[in-house]
Amino acid sequence: MPHHCLLCGKELHEVTLEGRARLACPACRWIYYPQLKVSAGVLLEEAGKILLVQRAIEPWKDHWYLPAGYVEVDEDPQVGAQRETREETGLLVAIEDLRSVSMYQDDPRGNGILIVYNARRVGGALQSGNESNAVDFFLPEQVRSMPLAGSSHTLAIHQWVNEKENGARIGS
Numbered sequence: 653m654p655h656h657c658l659l660c661g662k663e664l665h666e667v668t669l670e671g672r673a674r675l676a677c678p679a680c681r682w683i684y685y686p687q688l689k690v691s692a693g694v695l696l697e698e699a700g701k702i703l704l705v706q707r708a709i710e711p712w713k714d715h716w717y718l719p720a721g722y723v724e725v726d727e728d729p730q731v732g733a734q735r736e737t738r739e740e741t742g743l744l745v746a747i748e749d750l751r752s753v754s755m756y757q758d759d760p761r762g763n764g765i766l767i768v769y770n771a772r773r774v775g776g777a778l779q780s781g782n783e784s785n786a787v788d789f790f791l792p793e794q795v796r797s798m799p800l801a802g803s804s805h806t807l808a809i810h811q812w813v814n815e816k817e818n819g820a821r822i823g824s
Contacts, residue, residue, distance in 0.1 A: 657682050688755070689764030691804075692733035693720020694771035695751050695812060696743070701789035702812055704798070705740050708785045711760050712801035718768060718808060719743075719787075729767045737771070741787045744775035752811070756804040766804035792816040 656663055657677035664675040664684060675684040695718055696703040704716040719740045723732035730747045737745050748770040757763045780787050790798070792813040800806040 654684055658684075689759075689762050690723045690729065690767070691720050691764055692723050692729040692736065692767040692769070693718045693805075694733050694737050694745055694747070694769050695808060696737070696745060696771050696773060697812070698773065698789055700816065701791055702795065702809065703741065703743075703787070703789050704795070704809070705781075705784045706786040707783065707801055708780075709783050714785065715799045715801035716795075716809075717801035717805040720766065720768070720805070723767075730769060733767070733769050733771070738776065740781040740784055742776045742779035742781070743773050745771035746774045747771050752808055754804040754807055756802055758803045766802075766808070768808045 654664065654675070657680060659682045660677060660680045662677050662679040665678055666673055667676045668674070669676065669683065676682065694703075703719060705719050706716050707713055719737040720733065721736035721740070723729050727735070733747065734745055737743055751768045751770045753765060753767050755763070755765055778787060795809060795813050800809055
């Protein structure tokens with residue numbers, strides 16, 4: 653959170669605006685609006701198994717999640733999801749469609765939105781990235797007992813497990 657105006661450099665002061673406490677510049681009237689982080693990733697299924705990555709770093713070290721990460725400020729979320737998948741798994745993927753959008757409030761780095769796309773493999777070789785201990789495909793029954801990382805990842809992964817067990821995509 654900035655303590656000084658990004659436009660003129662003056663110290664920001666708290667004001668009530670739009671029913672919320674906000675930081676604003678008394679000189680140029682610039683207002684700081686905190687924003688959610690945007691993350692994007694993929695759900696890649698092959699032979700009835702889901703691709704998961706085991707984190708090598710905090711938060712959620714040693715927990716499993718979908719290949720995903722923060723979207724760069726100038727990056728389309730689909731491109732970000734493809735980039736993160738390549739970096740974390742070594743796989744090249746094509747985005748098929750939007751699977752889900754959910755908010756998370758349990759990340760110590762800040763609240764955000766996770767956009768998950770269904771994807772299919774188009775190249776690459778499965779390998780761990782710099783931020784992962786392991787990467788592999790898992791059956792629904794294996795996923796149920798795995799420690800999962802973060803509320804949005806857990807939600808998307810459990811939705812997939814439920815779809816596999818119930819035989820239909822939720823929301824279809």
